[in-house]
Protein backbone atom coordinates (compact mmCIF):
# COMPACT_ATOMS: atom_id res chain seq x y z
CA UNK A 384 0.00 0.00 0.00
CA UNK A 385 1.39 3.41 -0.91
CA UNK A 386 1.39 5.96 1.87
CA UNK A 387 1.33 9.60 1.10
CA UNK A 388 2.67 12.23 3.45
CA UNK A 389 5.17 10.05 5.29
CA UNK A 390 7.42 12.12 7.45
CA UNK A 391 10.81 10.97 8.62
CA UNK A 392 11.29 11.84 12.22
CA UNK A 393 14.41 11.26 14.26
CA UNK A 394 13.21 8.39 16.41
CA UNK A 395 13.34 8.53 20.13
CA UNK A 396 16.68 7.35 21.33
CA UNK A 397 15.43 4.51 23.44
CA UNK A 398 16.38 3.31 26.86
CA UNK A 399 15.52 -0.27 27.72
CA UNK A 400 13.68 -1.61 30.73
CA UNK A 401 14.73 -5.13 31.56
CA UNK A 402 11.96 -7.63 32.19
CA UNK A 403 13.79 -9.56 34.87
CA UNK A 404 13.89 -6.71 37.37
CA UNK A 405 10.91 -4.73 38.48
CA UNK A 406 11.15 -1.19 39.70
CA UNK A 407 11.65 -0.48 43.34
CA UNK A 408 12.75 2.73 44.89
CA UNK A 409 15.69 1.10 46.68
CA UNK A 410 16.91 -0.72 43.64
CA UNK A 411 17.03 2.35 41.47
CA UNK A 412 17.88 5.09 43.89
CA UNK A 413 21.57 4.96 42.97
CA UNK A 414 21.29 4.47 39.26
CA UNK A 415 21.54 6.79 36.35
CA UNK A 416 19.10 7.01 33.47
CA UNK A 417 19.56 8.91 30.26
CA UNK A 418 17.93 11.57 28.21
CA UNK A 419 18.51 12.15 24.57
CA UNK A 420 20.76 14.80 23.14
CA UNK A 421 20.96 18.18 24.79
CA UNK A 422 17.25 18.25 25.39
CA UNK A 423 16.06 17.87 28.96
CA UNK A 424 12.91 16.09 27.76
CA UNK A 425 12.94 12.33 28.34
CA UNK A 426 12.89 10.37 25.10
CA UNK A 427 11.19 7.14 25.98
CA UNK A 428 9.67 4.26 24.09
CA UNK A 429 6.89 2.68 26.10
CA UNK A 430 5.86 -0.87 25.16
CA UNK A 431 2.38 -1.81 26.37
CA UNK A 432 2.31 -5.60 26.37
CA UNK A 433 -0.80 -7.73 26.81
CA UNK A 434 0.65 -10.98 28.19
CA UNK A 435 -2.74 -12.70 27.69
CA UNK A 436 -3.03 -11.72 23.99
CA UNK A 437 -3.46 -14.56 21.48
CA UNK A 438 -4.28 -16.90 24.33
CA UNK A 439 -0.97 -16.18 26.11
CA UNK A 440 1.25 -16.37 23.01
CA UNK A 441 1.90 -12.61 23.10
CA UNK A 442 3.53 -12.83 26.55
CA UNK A 443 5.73 -15.74 25.51
CA UNK A 444 6.78 -14.11 22.23
CA UNK A 445 7.54 -10.86 24.02
CA UNK A 446 9.93 -12.59 26.44
CA UNK A 447 11.75 -14.20 23.53
CA UNK A 448 11.89 -10.90 21.71
CA UNK A 449 13.47 -8.82 24.49
CA UNK A 450 17.14 -9.67 23.77
CA UNK A 451 16.68 -8.75 20.11
CA UNK A 452 14.81 -5.59 21.05
CA UNK A 453 17.66 -4.56 23.34
CA UNK A 454 20.32 -5.17 20.78
CA UNK A 455 18.45 -3.65 17.81
CA UNK A 456 17.17 -0.51 19.51
CA UNK A 457 20.05 -0.17 21.93
CA UNK A 458 22.62 0.28 19.17
CA UNK A 459 20.87 3.42 17.96
CA UNK A 460 21.36 5.23 21.21
CA UNK A 461 23.46 8.29 21.64
CA UNK A 462 22.30 9.72 24.87
CA UNK A 463 23.72 12.10 27.39
CA UNK A 464 23.55 10.91 30.96
CA UNK A 465 21.44 12.73 33.48
CA UNK A 466 20.72 11.77 37.03
CA UNK A 467 17.29 10.22 37.48
CA UNK A 468 15.48 11.63 40.44
CA UNK A 469 13.61 9.37 42.81
CA UNK A 470 10.47 11.26 41.86
CA UNK A 471 10.92 10.34 38.23
CA UNK A 472 11.32 6.67 39.08
CA UNK A 473 8.28 6.72 41.32
CA UNK A 474 6.20 8.35 38.59
CA UNK A 475 7.19 5.61 36.19
CA UNK A 476 6.33 3.02 38.79
CA UNK A 477 2.89 4.53 39.37
CA UNK A 478 2.03 4.35 35.70
CA UNK A 479 2.86 0.64 35.74
CA UNK A 480 6.16 0.88 33.91
CA UNK A 481 9.03 -1.42 34.71
CA UNK A 482 12.39 0.25 34.39
CA UNK A 483 15.14 -2.03 33.17
CA UNK A 484 18.69 -1.60 32.14
CA UNK A 485 20.26 -2.65 28.92
CA UNK A 486 21.90 -5.96 29.53
CA UNK A 487 24.40 -5.45 26.75
CA UNK A 488 26.02 -2.49 28.43
CA UNK A 489 27.54 -2.26 31.88
CA UNK A 490 27.69 1.47 31.82
CA UNK A 491 23.97 2.17 31.59
CA UNK A 492 25.00 4.54 28.85
CA UNK A 493 22.36 3.38 26.45
CA UNK A 494 18.85 4.49 25.87
CA UNK A 495 15.79 3.68 27.90
CA UNK A 496 12.82 1.57 27.03
CA UNK A 497 9.81 1.00 29.26
CA UNK A 498 7.70 -2.09 29.24
CA UNK A 499 4.38 -2.38 30.94
CA UNK A 500 2.52 -5.66 31.12
CA UNK A 501 -1.21 -5.05 31.29
CA UNK A 502 -2.95 -6.52 34.31
CA UNK A 503 -6.41 -6.76 32.72
CA UNK A 504 -8.89 -5.10 30.38
CA UNK A 505 -8.58 -1.29 30.06
CA UNK A 506 -5.21 -1.13 31.85
CA UNK A 507 -3.52 -0.27 28.53
CA UNK A 508 -5.64 2.91 28.35
CA UNK A 509 -4.32 4.21 31.68
CA UNK A 510 -0.71 3.27 30.91
CA UNK A 511 -0.88 5.09 27.57
CA UNK A 512 -2.38 8.28 29.04
CA UNK A 513 0.26 8.38 31.75
CA UNK A 514 3.08 7.70 29.30
CA UNK A 515 1.93 10.52 27.00
CA UNK A 516 1.61 12.93 29.93
CA UNK A 517 5.14 11.96 30.97
CA UNK A 518 6.41 12.88 27.50
CA UNK A 519 6.96 9.44 25.97
CA UNK A 520 8.23 9.59 22.43
CA UNK A 521 6.16 6.61 21.35
CA UNK A 522 3.70 4.21 22.92
CA UNK A 523 3.86 0.83 21.24
CA UNK A 524 1.00 -1.66 21.54
CA UNK A 525 2.26 -5.24 21.76
CA UNK A 526 -0.63 -7.63 21.18
CA UNK A 527 -3.74 -7.83 19.08
CA UNK A 528 -6.37 -5.39 17.90
CA UNK A 529 -7.92 -5.23 21.38
CA UNK A 530 -4.66 -3.99 22.88
CA UNK A 531 -4.15 -1.54 20.01
CA UNK A 532 -7.72 -0.32 20.53
CA UNK A 533 -7.07 0.38 24.20
CA UNK A 534 -3.79 2.16 23.47
CA UNK A 535 -5.56 4.33 20.87
CA UNK A 536 -8.22 5.20 23.46
CA UNK A 537 -5.40 6.20 25.80
CA UNK A 538 -4.41 8.92 23.33
CA UNK A 539 -7.64 10.75 24.29
CA UNK A 540 -9.29 11.86 27.49
CA UNK A 541 -12.52 13.82 28.01
CA UNK A 542 -13.03 14.12 24.24
CA UNK A 543 -9.60 15.67 23.62
CA UNK A 544 -6.11 14.39 22.75
CA UNK A 545 -3.91 13.80 25.79
CA UNK A 546 -0.79 15.94 25.82
CA UNK A 547 2.57 16.06 27.50
CA UNK A 548 2.63 17.88 30.87
CA UNK A 549 5.40 20.13 29.59
CA UNK A 550 4.24 20.36 26.00
CA UNK A 551 4.95 23.61 24.23
CA UNK A 552 3.14 22.32 21.15
CA UNK A 553 6.22 20.75 19.59
CA UNK A 554 6.24 17.25 21.05
CA UNK A 555 3.94 14.50 19.78
CA UNK A 556 3.80 10.98 21.12
CA UNK A 557 3.61 8.46 18.28
CA UNK A 558 1.64 5.23 18.23
CA UNK A 559 3.50 2.03 17.36
CA UNK A 560 2.42 -1.57 16.96
CA UNK A 561 4.02 -4.96 17.35
CA UNK A 562 1.17 -7.15 16.06
CA UNK A 563 1.02 -10.32 18.12
CA UNK A 564 -2.71 -11.03 18.45
CA UNK A 565 -5.14 -13.66 17.24
CA UNK A 566 -6.54 -11.67 14.31
CA UNK A 567 -4.21 -8.64 14.17
CA UNK A 568 -6.51 -7.22 11.53
CA UNK A 569 -5.39 -3.60 11.61
CA UNK A 570 -1.85 -4.61 10.67
CA UNK A 571 -3.13 -6.36 7.52
CA UNK A 572 -4.13 -3.05 5.90
CA UNK A 573 -0.47 -2.06 5.99
CA UNK A 574 0.64 -5.51 4.84
CA UNK A 575 2.28 -6.18 8.21
CA UNK A 576 2.48 -9.75 9.45
CA UNK A 577 2.63 -11.02 13.03
CA UNK A 578 6.40 -10.67 12.70
CA UNK A 579 7.82 -8.85 15.71
CA UNK A 580 11.32 -8.42 14.26
CA UNK A 581 9.88 -6.67 11.24
CA UNK A 582 7.91 -4.43 13.64
CA UNK A 583 11.07 -3.58 15.58
CA UNK A 584 12.71 -2.56 12.30
CA UNK A 585 9.86 -0.13 11.72
CA UNK A 586 10.27 1.26 15.21
CA UNK A 587 14.02 1.61 14.74
CA UNK A 588 13.52 3.46 11.44
CA UNK A 589 10.91 5.73 13.00
CA UNK A 590 8.92 6.71 9.92
CA UNK A 591 5.75 8.40 11.04
CA UNK A 592 2.51 9.06 9.24
CA UNK A 593 -0.58 10.90 10.51
CA UNK A 594 -3.49 8.51 10.47
CA UNK A 595 -7.23 8.96 10.99
CA UNK A 596 -9.11 7.69 13.99
CA UNK A 597 -12.86 7.09 14.35
CA UNK A 598 -14.83 8.50 17.25
CA UNK A 599 -18.10 6.95 18.41
CA UNK A 600 -20.63 8.76 20.55
CA UNK A 601 -23.81 7.37 22.05
CA UNK A 602 -26.66 8.55 24.23
CA UNK A 603 -24.36 8.87 27.25
CA UNK A 604 -22.36 11.51 25.34
CA UNK A 605 -19.08 9.76 26.13
CA UNK A 606 -16.59 9.41 23.25
CA UNK A 607 -15.00 6.10 22.32
CA UNK A 608 -12.26 5.78 19.69
CA UNK A 609 -11.44 3.12 17.10
CA UNK A 610 -8.68 2.73 14.57
CA UNK A 611 -9.73 -0.25 12.48
CA UNK A 612 -13.38 -1.20 11.86
CA UNK A 613 -16.57 -0.53 13.83
CA UNK A 614 -19.51 -2.76 13.00
CA UNK A 615 -23.14 -3.26 13.79
CA UNK A 616 -25.57 -6.18 14.12
CA UNK A 617 -24.63 -9.72 12.97
CA UNK A 618 -20.86 -9.23 12.70
CA UNK A 619 -20.80 -7.39 16.03
CA UNK A 620 -22.74 -10.18 17.70
CA UNK A 621 -20.40 -12.72 16.08
CA UNK A 622 -17.41 -10.78 17.44
CA UNK A 623 -19.00 -10.74 20.88
CA UNK A 624 -19.26 -14.53 20.84
CA UNK A 625 -15.89 -15.03 19.12
CA UNK A 626 -14.14 -13.30 22.04
CA UNK A 627 -15.16 -16.28 24.21
CA UNK A 628 -13.36 -18.74 21.95
CA UNK A 629 -9.99 -17.04 21.40
CA UNK A 630 -8.29 -20.17 22.67
CA UNK A 631 -9.14 -21.75 19.30
CA UNK A 632 -7.17 -19.11 17.36
CA UNK A 633 -8.75 -17.80 14.14
CA UNK A 634 -11.40 -20.53 14.36
CA UNK A 635 -13.03 -18.41 17.08
CA UNK A 636 -14.49 -16.17 14.37
CA UNK A 637 -16.23 -19.11 12.67
CA UNK A 638 -17.62 -20.41 15.97
CA UNK A 639 -18.72 -16.87 16.92
CA UNK A 640 -20.47 -16.38 13.56
CA UNK A 641 -22.33 -19.70 13.84
CA UNK A 642 -23.52 -18.90 17.35
CA UNK A 643 -24.61 -15.37 16.36
CA UNK A 644 -26.55 -16.76 13.39
CA UNK A 645 -28.70 -18.95 15.59
CA UNK A 646 -30.57 -15.94 16.99
CA UNK A 647 -30.17 -13.57 14.08
CA UNK A 648 -32.89 -11.50 12.35
CA UNK A 649 -32.18 -8.91 9.70
CA UNK A 650 -33.39 -5.50 10.92
CA UNK A 651 -34.55 -2.24 9.34
CA UNK A 652 -32.20 0.56 10.38
CA UNK A 653 -32.16 4.30 9.72
CA UNK A 654 -28.98 6.21 8.96
CA UNK A 655 -27.91 9.79 8.57
CA UNK A 656 -24.77 10.27 6.48
CA UNK A 657 -22.63 13.42 6.76
CA UNK A 658 -25.42 15.32 8.52
CA UNK A 659 -27.93 14.78 5.67
CA UNK A 660 -31.46 13.39 5.90
CA UNK A 661 -32.38 10.12 7.60
CA UNK A 662 -32.51 7.19 5.15
CA UNK A 663 -34.05 3.80 5.83
CA UNK A 664 -32.15 0.63 4.95
CA UNK A 665 -34.36 -2.43 5.12
CA UNK A 666 -33.39 -5.87 6.40
CA UNK A 667 -29.84 -4.98 7.36
CA UNK A 668 -27.66 -7.99 8.16
CA UNK A 669 -24.51 -6.05 9.08
CA UNK A 670 -23.14 -2.55 8.71
CA UNK A 671 -19.37 -2.04 8.82
CA UNK A 672 -17.59 1.29 9.18
CA UNK A 673 -13.99 0.94 8.06
CA UNK A 674 -11.14 3.24 8.90
CA UNK A 675 -8.99 0.32 7.68
CA UNK A 676 -9.81 -2.73 5.58
CA UNK A 677 -9.91 -5.99 7.56
CA UNK A 678 -11.85 -7.52 10.43
CA UNK A 679 -12.88 -10.93 11.77
CA UNK A 680 -9.44 -12.50 11.35
CA UNK A 681 -8.71 -11.48 7.76
CA UNK A 682 -12.00 -10.56 6.07
CA UNK A 683 -11.41 -7.64 3.71
CA UNK A 684 -14.75 -6.15 4.66
CA UNK A 685 -14.12 -2.48 3.73
CA UNK A 686 -11.66 -2.96 0.85
CA UNK A 687 -11.48 0.72 -0.11
CA UNK A 688 -10.89 2.06 3.39
CA UNK A 689 -7.65 3.95 3.91
CA UNK A 690 -6.66 5.30 7.34
CA UNK A 691 -4.86 8.17 5.59
CA UNK A 692 -7.70 9.60 3.48
CA UNK A 693 -9.95 11.29 6.07
CA UNK A 694 -13.02 9.15 5.27
CA UNK A 695 -14.61 5.90 6.36
CA UNK A 696 -15.77 3.28 3.92
CA UNK A 697 -19.21 2.09 5.03
CA UNK A 698 -20.32 -1.32 3.73
CA UNK A 699 -23.92 -2.41 4.28
CA UNK A 700 -25.03 -6.04 3.84
CA UNK A 701 -28.81 -6.39 3.45
CA UNK A 702 -31.11 -9.37 3.52
CA UNK A 703 -28.35 -11.99 3.76
CA UNK A 704 -29.44 -15.52 4.57
CA UNK A 705 -27.23 -18.06 6.29
CA UNK A 706 -26.48 -19.80 2.97
CA UNK A 707 -25.34 -16.50 1.43
CA UNK A 708 -22.42 -16.58 3.83
CA UNK A 709 -21.51 -20.09 2.74
CA UNK A 710 -21.54 -19.17 -0.96
CA UNK A 711 -20.12 -15.67 -0.60
CA UNK A 712 -17.67 -16.09 2.27
CA UNK A 713 -14.64 -16.25 -0.02
CA UNK A 714 -15.71 -12.89 -1.51
CA UNK A 715 -15.81 -11.35 1.96
CA UNK A 716 -12.27 -12.57 2.56
CA UNK A 717 -10.85 -11.29 -0.71
CA UNK A 718 -12.83 -8.04 -0.79
CA UNK A 719 -14.85 -8.73 -3.95
CA UNK A 720 -18.20 -8.78 -2.09
CA UNK A 721 -18.94 -5.19 -3.13
CA UNK A 722 -20.09 -6.59 -6.50
CA UNK A 723 -22.62 -8.91 -4.84
CA UNK A 724 -26.37 -8.06 -4.78
CA UNK A 725 -27.54 -6.42 -1.58
CA UNK A 726 -24.10 -5.03 -0.71
CA UNK A 727 -23.69 -1.24 -0.69
CA UNK A 728 -20.51 0.74 -0.17
CA UNK A 729 -20.15 4.46 0.42
CA UNK A 730 -17.48 6.85 1.52
CA UNK A 731 -18.54 8.99 4.49
CA UNK A 732 -17.11 11.33 7.10
CA UNK A 733 -19.85 10.68 9.62
CA UNK A 734 -22.77 8.31 10.03
CA UNK A 735 -25.51 8.03 12.63
CA UNK A 736 -27.32 4.71 12.95
CA UNK A 737 -30.56 3.95 14.81
CA UNK A 738 -33.05 1.13 14.98
CA UNK A 739 -36.47 1.78 13.49
CA UNK A 740 -38.53 0.15 16.24
CA UNK A 741 -35.93 0.67 18.96
CA UNK A 742 -36.59 -2.58 20.80
CA UNK A 743 -34.21 -5.32 19.68
CA UNK A 744 -30.81 -4.43 21.14
CA UNK A 745 -28.62 -4.21 18.02
CA UNK A 746 -24.98 -5.02 18.89
CA UNK A 747 -22.14 -2.59 18.18
CA UNK A 748 -18.43 -3.39 18.34
CA UNK A 749 -15.34 -1.38 17.55
CA UNK A 750 -11.99 -2.95 16.63
CA UNK A 751 -13.45 -6.32 17.58
CA UNK A 752 -14.37 -5.18 21.10
CA UNK A 753 -17.98 -5.23 22.27
CA UNK A 754 -19.21 -1.67 22.80
CA UNK A 755 -22.96 -1.92 23.50
CA UNK A 756 -26.05 -1.26 21.41
CA UNK A 757 -27.48 1.27 18.97
CA UNK A 758 -28.02 4.22 18.61
CA UNK A 759 -24.49 5.51 17.85
CA UNK A 760 -22.81 8.22 15.82
CA UNK A 761 -19.45 7.55 14.09
CA UNK A 762 -17.20 10.40 12.90
CA UNK A 763 -13.70 10.51 11.43
CA UNK A 764 -10.97 12.46 13.16
CA UNK A 765 -8.69 13.18 10.26
CA UNK A 766 -4.91 12.80 10.80
CA UNK A 767 -5.49 12.42 14.54
CA UNK A 768 -2.47 10.30 15.56
CA UNK A 769 1.14 10.02 14.44
CA UNK A 770 1.73 6.37 13.67
CA UNK A 771 5.07 4.63 13.26
CA UNK A 772 4.66 3.08 9.81
Ligand SMILES: Nc1ncnc2c1ncn2[C@@H]1O[C@H](COP(=O)(O)OP(=O)(O)OP(=O)(O)O)[C@@H](O)[C@H]1O
Pocket residue numbers: 433434435436437438501502503504505506525526527528529530531533563564565566567568629751752
Ligand atom coordinates in the same frame (compact mmCIF):
# COMPACT_ATOMS: atom_id res chain seq x y z
N1 LIG B 1 -3.59 -9.18 31.74
C1 LIG B 1 -4.70 -9.40 31.04
N2 LIG B 1 -5.50 -10.45 31.33
C2 LIG B 1 -6.63 -10.71 30.63
N3 LIG B 1 -7.06 -9.93 29.61
C3 LIG B 1 -6.31 -8.86 29.27
C4 LIG B 1 -5.10 -8.55 29.96
N4 LIG B 1 -4.57 -7.43 29.41
C5 LIG B 1 -5.41 -7.07 28.41
N5 LIG B 1 -6.46 -7.92 28.34
C6 LIG B 1 -7.58 -7.91 27.37
O1 LIG B 1 -7.32 -8.87 26.36
C7 LIG B 1 -8.11 -8.51 25.23
C8 LIG B 1 -7.59 -9.14 23.96
O2 LIG B 1 -6.27 -8.81 23.74
P1 LIG B 1 -5.57 -8.70 22.31
O3 LIG B 1 -6.42 -7.97 21.35
O4 LIG B 1 -4.21 -8.19 22.55
O5 LIG B 1 -5.42 -10.20 21.82
P2 LIG B 1 -6.33 -11.08 20.87
O6 LIG B 1 -7.76 -10.88 21.23
O7 LIG B 1 -5.76 -12.45 20.93
O8 LIG B 1 -6.02 -10.49 19.40
P3 LIG B 1 -7.01 -9.85 18.29
O9 LIG B 1 -7.82 -8.78 18.99
O10 LIG B 1 -6.08 -9.28 17.27
O11 LIG B 1 -7.86 -10.96 17.76
C9 LIG B 1 -8.08 -7.00 25.21
O12 LIG B 1 -9.34 -6.52 24.87
C10 LIG B 1 -7.72 -6.60 26.64
O13 LIG B 1 -8.74 -5.85 27.25
